[in-house]
Amino acid sequence: MSEAHAGQYAMHGGVLVTGSAGFIGKSLIAELARANTNSEIIALDMREVVAHERLPNVTYLTGDVRDPALRDLFQVRRPQTVVHLASVVAVGGDPQRDWEIDVLGTKNVLQCCVDAGVEHLIVTSSGAAYGYYADNPVPLREDDPLRGNADFPYARNKREVEEMLVEWHDLHPHLEHTVFRPCTVLGPTTNNQITAMFERPVVLGLSGTSTPFSLIADSDVIDALVQAVRHPKPGTYNLAGDGVLSLREIAALNRKLYVAIPPGPLKFLLWLLQSLRITKLGPGAVKFVQYRPVLANDKLKSEFGFTPRYNARETFERYRDGRAERET
Numbered sequence: 001m002s003e004a005h006a007g008q009y010a011m012h013g014g015v016l017v018t019g020s021a022g023f024i025g026k027s028l029i030a031e032l033a034r035a036n037t038n039s040e041i042i043a044l045d046m047r048e049v050v051a052h053e054r055l056p057n058v059t060y061l062t063g064d065v066r067d068p069a070l071r072d073l074f075q076v077r078r079p080q081t082v083v084h085l086a087s088v089v090a091v092g093g094d095p096q097r098d099w100e101i102d103v104l105g106t107k108n109v110l111q112c113c114v115d116a117g118v119e120h121l122i123v124t125s126s127g128a129a130y131g132y133y134a135d136n137p138v139p140l141r142e143d144d145p146l147r148g149n150a151d152f153p154y155a156r157n158k159r160e161v162e163e164m165l166v167e168w169h170d171l172h173p174h175l176e177h178t179v180f181r182p183c184t185v186l187g188p189t190t191n192n193q194i195t196a197m198f199e200r201p202v203v204l205g206l207s208g209t210s211t212p213f214s215l216i217a218d219s220d221v222i223d224a225l226v227q228a229v230r231h232p233k234p235g236t237y238n239l240a241g242d243g244v245l246s247l248r249e250i251a252a253l254n255r256k257l258y259v260a261i262p263p264g265p266l267k268f269l270l271w272l273l274q275s276l277r278i279t280k281l282g283p284g285a286v287k288f289v290q291y292r293p294v295l296a297n298d299k300l301k302s303e304f305g306f307t308p309r310y311n312a313r314e315t316f317e318r319y320r321d322g323r324a325e326r327e328t
Contacts, residue, residue: 014040015229016077018065018109019085021045024124024185026053027222028083032229033057042077045086065105074116081229083122084109088154090193093280095153102157107164114172122178122228123165124221127214127238129158129181132291139214139296142181142236151284162236178228180221182239183295186315187218188322193281195319203251205260206290211247214240214295215315220308227306237304240295242311247289253313254320263290 015032019025020043029043033055042059043049049060059077063070065086086105088098106123113121130140131147132155148159162179169177184194197203205211216239224239251258267283274282301307310318 014042014077014079015081015083016042016044016074016079017083017085018044018105019087020060021047021049022085023187023190024218024221024225025085027218028085028225029058030055031222031226040077040079042079044073065109066100068108070108071112071115074112074118078116079118081120081122081232082109082113082118083225083229085124087124098153099157102154103160103164106161110164110168110175113175114168118175120176120178120229120232120234122225123161123180124225125162125179125181126154126158127181127183127240127293127295128152128155129162130293131155131159132287132293134291136291136293139294140238141296142238142299149287152288176232176234177236178232178234179236180224180228180239181237181295182221183214183216183293185216185218185221186319188318188325190218190319190322195323198250198254198256199323201256203247203254203256203258204266205247205251205258206266206286207260207262209290211289212244212292212294213247213250213312214244214293215312216241216308217310217315217318220310220315223309224300224304224306227304231305233304235299235303237300238295238297239300239308240297240312241308241315242297243313244294245312245316249313250316253316 017025017029020029029041032041036057040059042061044061044063046064048062054060061073084106086101088101129146129148130136130144131149133147137144146159146162148156150156165177165179220241221239248258263286267286270281270285271283273279
């Protein structure tokens with residue numbers, strides 16, 4: 001573990017954020033720091049944050065959530081709250097490494113929290129933990145079973161993480177947990193494998209399904225995390241804006257041609273493209289389009305007390321307009 005900057009704030013009672021150099025992590029650190037006056041904010045990531053991107057009232061540390069040395073960091077800093085964002089989202093990497101970061105990394109963070117007397121652990125799971133299945137309820141609610149998918153490491157890992165969180169909370173009830181299950185997160189700067197699907201000249205859909213997308217704005221995710229830090233209400237909450245957008249509607253909003261084809265030909269096409277190393281996605285990815293989890297957000301509003309600012313359509317339009325600005 002290496003320290004890049006020490007903030008001029010109290011050593012104890014602070015907030016530690018793992019995965020702090022990621023898409024959500026950077027903005028969360030900035031928002032926490034903006035109104036901070038007397039508690040330490042610790043930003044931890046495998047990637048070192050360059051000097052010109054560091055904030056003056058944040059302690060930047062470089063480290064791996066799988067590293068046993070993380071325990072020493074927790075013992076010295078003694079954070080009151082930990083926001084665990086570190087995860088691997090991209091498809092097609094090293095499944096074993098992804099599992100180690102997601103599952104073993106979370107286990108290590110849990111042990112560090114217990115040993116250091118952390119009071120509140122906030123974890124970002126995913127709506128993918130429900131799994132991609134034809135018989136998924138619509139919408140999915142927090143008490144519906146988590147099934148993941150054996151052939152989709154991200155969904156499988158998130159299910160395993162949540163099962164582990166339940167086991168640890170039973171053993172260590174003094175460590176409160178808040179778990180968020182976000183759907184697809186979009187912001188003006190989002191650029192990933194999902195947005196690549198939206199940006200192709202021809203958006204490929206599947207006949208027999210509308211491919212509904214639950215969407216949440218990146219700013220809404222950050223606001224929900226900040227609220228969880230400042231006004232804790234432990235529990236498990238889906239994180240989604242109101243409504244859904246079908247893949248056809250997304251294509252229309254993005255001024256793209258939409259073509260729906262049967263699942264069989266699409267599976268063959270993905271097999272061929274994967275064989276030619278044009279894409280990392282194989283035939284199993286068809287269920288990712290075919291059986292999208294649609295998330296209910298009633299509990300988020302009524303029990304956690306948070307209403308997303310943007311609905312699904314507004315979230316996509318905000319992403320689309322931001323992309324257009326970047327291109328010009």
